[in-house]
Amino acid sequence: MADFVQTLETALAVGSLYALIALGYTMVYGILKFINFAHGDVVVLGAWISYTVAQWCLKRLAPADGPPLWLGPVVLACAMTVCGVLGFLIERLAYKPLRRAPRLNVLITAIGVSLLLQNVGQLDAVFGSSPVSMPALLPNPALVRMSFGGPGSSEVVIGLVDATIFVTAGLLMLALETIVYRTRLGAAMRAVSFNAETAALMGINANRIISFTFVTGSVLAAAAGFLYAMKYPGLNQPAHTIWVLLGLKAFVSAVIGGIGNVRGALLGGFVIAFVEQFGAFYISSNYRDVYVFALLIIILLIRPTGILGTPYREKV
Amino acid sequence: MPHRFVSLTLCVAVASAALSSGCRKSGDASGDxxxxxxxxxxxxxxxxxxxxxxxxxxxxxxxxxxxxxxxxxxxxxxxxxxxxxxxxxxxxxxxxxxxxxxxxxxxxxxxxxxxxxxxxxxxxxxxxxxxxxxxxxxxxxxxxxxxxxIDPFQGYVCAKFAREHEPLKAQKAAVLFDQRAPYSVDLAKEFARHFETLGGTVVARQSFTGGDQDFSAQLTSIRSSSPDIVFVPGYYTDVGNIAVQARNLGIKVPLMGGDGWDSEKLTEIGGAALEGCFYSNHYSHQDxxxxxxxxxxxxxxxxxxxxxxxxxxxxxxxxxxxxxxxxxxxxxxxxxxxxxxxxxxxxxxxxxxxxxxxxxxxxQAVILEIKGGVPTFVTTIEPER
Amino acid sequence: MTAAAPSPVAPVQDESLLRAALKGLVVPLCGVAFAFGVWSLEGRVLDAYDTVTAMNIGVAMMLAVSLNIVNGMTGQFSIGHAGFMALGGYTSGMVTYYGSLLLWGTAARQGGPFGAGEWLFAASCVAGGLVSACAGYVVGLPSLRLRGDYLAIVTLGFGEILRVLLQQTNRVIGSREGLAEAKWRELIPPPVGGAVGFNGLPKYTNLFWVGLFLSLTVIFAVRLKRSAIGRSMIAIREDEIASYSVGVNVTRVKVRSFVIAAFLAGVAGGLYAHRIGVNIEPRDAGFQRSFEYIIMTVLGGKGSVTGSMIAASILTYLPEWLRDFDRYRMIIYASLLIAMMLLRPQGLLGSREIWDFLPWFRKRRGTAR
Structure with missing residues (x-):
């Protein structure tokens, strides 16, 4: 029982991270209809920027009793700013000139951008190719200890970091939800997503909306990167395969939930995390990635546009 | 139609010849x-x-x-x-x-x-x-x-130490290995084999993929098998995260690993979580x-x-x-x-x-224990023969 | 672009049977001559390093051309091509390795050029292709329901699942006795080495076999493009609904394109696995390798056989040439890719073939694009 609840808790934390990253994929897909493969690398950048800023601040301040509490939000803000600017630049320089090109070409460009980010990040002058250790900006005491059964049996531990991840991710998603469904800007985004040309005819500046989408997605990615670094302090180097896999899983979450759908990304993130964690716990940890991709294939075969996706009808 | 293939053949031949001649470099004349x-x-x-x-x-x-x-x-x-x-x-x-x-x-x-x-x-x-x-x-x-x-020897060293070292005397071991690294897969196998020959039992076998950062499912599973020692034959790049998460989940028994652990990055990432853990290595920095x-x-x-x-x-x-x-x-x-x-x-x-x-x-191999963030010499184990 | 323009169909020619047969043979014979040609260069003009590079280029060309059948001609998007290659490589490796053990008691090379071993190897490549084609059928089936990016993700999932499954395989059995005594547990999953990769394969691949399979692939691909199936494929690429309404069996053609591409990739995988200095490993099935082939087809131009060949040779050769730059070469490679997409998004040749640029061929006939 304790194990079940513990796995559930992990799945919730990991799921919120997947969902945060998935939002970026889903927003870009919703508007431009292409898979932004470089999105995963923006997450990596977010994590590494957080590390760099935190390290620099700690060296400057050299606090005696651990990092001050305000440092976390500052680092997060820095990472969000840098990634937001980068997201804007990527869209302007690499994707915008290809607005009318076949989608496959944009996808290739995205792969190119992704390779570029990875390999530039790996240079010694940038981030280097060794794993690093993210300083603990948050203490991680156990918030909750639940014990099932008598003393000595294993107990469920919920740490502060997991709770923070859950809350931060939840707040960011709420904010996004509000922007997309409650503001004029969000209405414009949805309009562009529905039909960019008509939206332009109605006086919406589609390019600005697209830039905004990219920036928002990148900012969320930076947040995900920061939270990721908090939860897993051993950061792999930027060109590590595992980052690509993280991006892919987030992308799979977006697809399972119904790509282009903000709530779908949320749902997909949790579904993927649950399948992964429970599969690894109850069946075998050897096949973790298999569960994810097998679930993807099954869901796509049953509901080709994902759980919450709207079935599309083709018109001639 | 055939002409096209003839011309194609020619094109390819010319292209490959051009390519192959492109990059010939003269040898070094310095005599080094x-x-x-x-x-x-x-x-x-x-x-x-x-x-x-x-x-x-x-x-x-x-x-x-x-x-x-x-x-x-x-x-x-x-x-x-x-x-x-x-x-x-x-x-x-x-x-x-x-x-x-x-x-x-x-x-x-x-x-x-x-x-x-x-x-x-x-x-x-x-x-x-x-x-x-x-x-x-x-x-x-x-x-x-x-x-x-080689792997069999190191597996033997770790198993022997885990079974026989005085305060440890592990009876039940859990193994958590990197399924993508042949080094880790083989070391895990050899450790399990020797550990069982020496009279212990391997109570859990879990795997991860090198670079993974989340090990909660595996560690939760290991926790419920309540081992005396967790053998993690991975590289230091992963071990730090594993140790931190194991401690967060309340696994208090020592972790143990092979020479893949040897790096100052290990304790940098793992920090206090690695206190009292062991690994086998080729030498000790304190030698x-x-x-x-x-x-x-x-x-x-x-x-x-x-x-x-x-x-x-x-x-x-x-x-x-x-x-x-x-x-x-x-x-x-x-x-x-x-x-x-x-x-x-x-x-x-x-x-x-x-x-x-x-x-x-x-x-020979040495066993090091991490004490105060520093790998400290514990013992030397000679090749078995 | 408009839907498949009505291209002039060649009138049925009145020829004697013999002449037609001869004409049909000329092209494959050209292929064989090409294979002998490149083989004769091995060791004379090309040193061992050139040979390895040339073989890599040949294998890459096969993979790019085959992927182009799905991605370029049919307009589907597969990101799992490396999976087919790895599957073919592992299958063909099992055939030669365990076949050699059973036949000769050793996995070492048997016989010289065109000896028994080489024929076993050639057969194993075809076997690899067949197994891979079966997988291609399975992966192609979802195209019944899925379009575009969704199908792409399914193929990607296929490659990743295959990679993980290959990691779980058993270790290689080293001798005939070991094979005879092996328990079921050691044979299922198949003993192909797990995470270390399948090593110890006899190294049969040389420029002759690469040349032969490559030219057959190219001849096949070019003829396919001009055949009825090929035209249906192109029609689907241009407009799926329009081609459906004029009676193209869309699903069947799509699945066929997957099967064909997977078969060719499987053969290429067989060649890949038997080169000196290579042991085929699980990560060969992963998405990163698939990306490489996608990039080649896109750079070459969609549906252009010769274009993908040129792109494959450039992209295989470029890293070799940039080797002295070591850490910077992937950066240069990525920048080139982006620049290429921005400056010439249709790829090197667009959807034309290289001979479409030569005036005397262009005059002779209309070209199916």
Whole structure:
């Protein structure tokens, strides 16, 4: 029982991270209809920027009793700013000139951008190719200890970091939800997503909306990167395969939930995390990635546009 | 229609000829002996390749500085294999046939060493692998050597220590290995085999994929089997995260690992979570012998970091090779291989190395315990024979 | 672009049977002559390193051309091509390795050029292709329901699942006795080496076999493009609904394109696995390798056979040429890719073939694009 609840808790934390990253994929897909493969690398950048800023601040301040509490939000803000600017630049320089090109070409460009980010990040002058250790900006005491059964049996531990991840991710998603469904800007985004040309005819500046989408997605990615670094302090180097896999899983979450759908990304993130964690716990940890991709294939075969996706009808 | 294929054939032939002539380089005229090194300088395992390369370079520099007039001088050519076996095959072919190197040093990953060993063996060029522990590597032929101990031995060392070390006396062990790294898979197997032969039971076997950052499911499962020790034969890049998460989940028993743990990054990432954990290694940083201390000092001053196990092995591999070439007084592959095979009692940083009939080193292993963030010497375990 | 323009269909020619047969043979014979041609260069003009590079280029060309059948001609998007290659490589490796053990008691090379071993190897490549084609059928089936990116993700999932499954395989059995005594547990999952990769394969691949299979692939691909199936494929690429309404069996053609591409990739995988200095490993099935082939087809131009060949040779050769730049070469490679997409998004040749640029061929006939 304790194990079940513990796995559930992990799945919730990991799921919120997947969902945060998935939002970026889903927003870009919703508007431009292409898979932004470089999105995963923006997450990596977010994590590494957080590390760099935190390290620099700690060296400057050299606090005696651990990092001050305000440092976390500052680092997060820095990472969000840098990634937001980068997201804007990527869209302007690499994707915008290809607005009318076949989608496959944009996808290739995205792969190119992704390779570029990875390999530039790996240079010694940038981030280097060794794993690093993210300083603990948050203490991680156990918030909750639940014990099932008598003393000595294993107990469920919920740490502060997991709770923070859950809350931060939840707040960011709420904010996004509000922007997309409650503001004029969000209405414009949805309009562009529905039909960019008509939206332009109605006086919406589609390019600005697209830039905004990219920036928002990148900012969320930076947040995900920061939270990721908090939860897993051993950061792999930027060109590590595992980052690509993280991006892919987030992308799979977006697809399972119904790509282009903000709530779908949320749902997909949790579904993927649950399948992964429970599969690894109850069946075998050897096949973790298999569960994810097998679930993807099954869901796509049953509901080709994902759980919450709207079935599309083709018109001639 | 046929004309098209004729013209196509011509085009391809011309293109390939043009391409192949593009990149021929004239050999080095300086008379230095060329040594090839292939390693993963980029890609996920870049940190391993770069450490090894640093070790090799340090050895080279030292050696050339000390070389007498008229003595052998060496020059190093390092190629990146991106951590891919196919790429390793290409670069070793290039080293051997284009750059005409006298001997080859390489790889950390066993799969890549196997690929390179094929080429070296076929062309009669001696190859020394610094840190491939898979048994099959040196079975490729009489040109292939190594300076690290092999998986079965290390598995035995860890199992014996876990079973017999005084306060530990583990009865139940859990194993958590990296299913993508052959090194980890084999070490896990060998540990489990020896641990059970010595009377213990392996209560949980879990795996992860190198680079994974979330181990909660595996660790939760391990926790419920309540082992006395958790054997994690991974690389330091993963172990730090594993230790932190294990402690967060309330696993209090020590973790144990192999030489893949050896790096200052380990405790940097793992921090307090690794207190009281053990790992087997080739040597101890605290070993007062001048050989070890001198190496550490020099490495620190040159590269501004503490050497990890891979750097030390790269250093030893290079020095054993240089000495063998000196003794052979020839650049002939077979002669050098003979001298390599005759290496006895070489005083390396990673221990006293003698090469046995299977071209593997016979050397002891040390067990280190992490105390106050520093790996501290506990005991030495001799080869079983 | 408009839907498949009505291209002039060649009138049925009145020829004697013999002449037609001869004409049909000329092209494959050209292929064989090409294979002998490149083989004769091995060791004379080309040193061992050139040979390895040339073989890599040949294998890459096969993979790019085959992927182009799905991605370029049919307009589907597969990101799992490396999976088919790895599957073919592992299958063909099992056939030669365990076949050699059973036949000759050793996995070492048997016989010289065109000896028994080489024929076993050639057969094993075809076997690899067949197994891979079966997988292609399975992966192609979802195209019944899925379009575009969704299908792409399914193929990607296939490659990743295959990679993980290959990691779980058993270790290689080293001798005939071992094989005879092996328990079921050691044979299922198949003993192909797990995470270390399948090593110890006899190294049969040389420029002759690469040349032969490559030229057959190219001849096949070019003829396919001009055949009825090929035209249906192109029609689907241009407009799926329009081609459906004129009676093209869309699903069948899509699945066929997957099967064909997978078969060719499987054969290429067989060649890949038997080169010196390579042991085929699970990560060969992963998405990163698939990306490489996608990039080749896109750079070459969609549906252009010769274009993908040129792109494959450039992209395989470029890293070799940039080798001295070591850490910077992937950066250069990525920048080139982006620049290429921005400056010439239709790829090197667009959807034309190289001979479409030569005036005397262009005059002779209309070209199916």
């Amino acid at each position: 002996i060329a040594i090839g090194h292939y390693a993963s300088m980029t890609g996920p395992e870049a940190t391993f390749g770069q450490s090894t390369d640093n070790g090799v370079r340090l050895a080279l520099e030292e050696y050339n500085a000390a070389a007498s007039v008229g003595g052998n001088r060496f020059r190093l050519i390092t190629y990146d294999d991106k951590g891919e076996a196919a790429e390793a095959g290409v670069v070793v072919t290039r080293l051997v046939t284009r750059d005409k190197v006298t001997a080859v040093i390489g790889e950390v990953a066993s799969g890549l060493s196997l690929a390179g060993a094929d080429v070296c063996q076929q062309n009669g060029v001696p190859m020394v692998t610094p840190s491939s522990t898979n048994v099959d590597v040196t079975k490729k032929g009489d040109m292939i050597f190594r300076v690290c101990f 007062p012998s001048p050989r070890v201390q001198e190496f550490i000092t020099k490495y620190r001053s040159k590269f501004n970091k503490t050497p990890d196990g891979l750097a030390a092995l790269g250093y030893d591999a290079a020095r054993i090779l240089f000495e063998a070439i000196d003794r052979a007084q020839s650049r002939d592959g077979a002669a050098i291989a003979r001298e390599l095979a005759a290496t006895q009692g070489f005083d390396g940083v990673t221990g006293r190395i003698s090469i046995d009939a299977d071209r593997n080193p016979v050397k």
